[in-house]
């Protein structure tokens with residue numbers, strides 16, 4: 001028997017990933033840029049045990065058959081590298097709501113790959129773990145690293161150059177992320193299904209793919225220059241563009257809810273009054289307000305006060321996936 005436990009944090013994309021160029025290998029159609037959080041965390045233990053005849057998965061204390069297929073497929077990639085066939089018992093828990101647009105699949109697959117790598121004594125470099133995590137969930141490739149992270153689009157058809165890399169460490173430009181939780185239920189249309197529907201039916205899809213590299217350049221240079229206003233502008237643009245693109249699919253995907261829209265207006269009003277804050281929203285109704293740490297109090301009170309915001313979560317920027 002061999003086992004290991006790893007911790008990983010969700011990440012929030014500032015320049016969004018939406019769309020796959022190869023669904024089987026889970027290759028993105030666009031690169032992306034994200035920030036890794038600190039207080040929200042997934043802790044995953046993997047125990048390889050020759051007595052097991054199949055993999056098992058416990059998610060937040062309950063046996064989970066729905067996610068087991070994806071977890072087993074990810075473990076198969078690591079087993080193949082180690083040249084073993086041993087099955088594993090996986091136990092994973094999130095200290096935040098699962099599957100509701102809070103990137104639990106990102107931290108989940110980053111923690112899974114990191115724990116399985118250690119349990120099998122593979123000692124794979126972070127770049128390789130990023131490639132393996134990507135095959136579980138595209139955004140998971142980014143949670144291998146901390147701080148500001150860029151996911152490369154890559155050119156190779158086998159995905160060997162499609163991995164994330166750190167741009168800037170968390171302490172080099174601290175930020176606060178305030179999450180306005182609007183709903184704790186799992187999303188109805190998952191990201192894979194939503195991306196494929198968008199790719200095949202949204203009339204804006206080609207324009208989205210064509211515009212991504214300029215958005216990435218702008219965000220990368222804003223991060224390098226620590227230019228908050230520039231990062232705010234490009235991040236809100238990328239978020240709104242992704243939601244417009246998905247809304248134009250058939251049937252249209254509308255992830256935003258009433259309180260999400262109210263929160264977007266409040267964030268913009270705060271920024272107009274001189275507060276360093278901008279919003280981003282993923283495939284769910286929660287709004288993530290990114291702010292300079294000194295403006296965190298103002299942001300929290302503006303969002304907590306919205307009807308329909310059921311909880312406020314707060315985080316700074318944190319480290320990449322690691323064994324504990």
Ligand code: PMV
Pocket residue numbers: 012013015016017018032105106137138139140191192282283
């Ligand atoms: O990694 P996935 O398949 O869960 O997709 C993530 C999609 C978004 O969260 C909406 C955007 C992103 O870049 O994280």
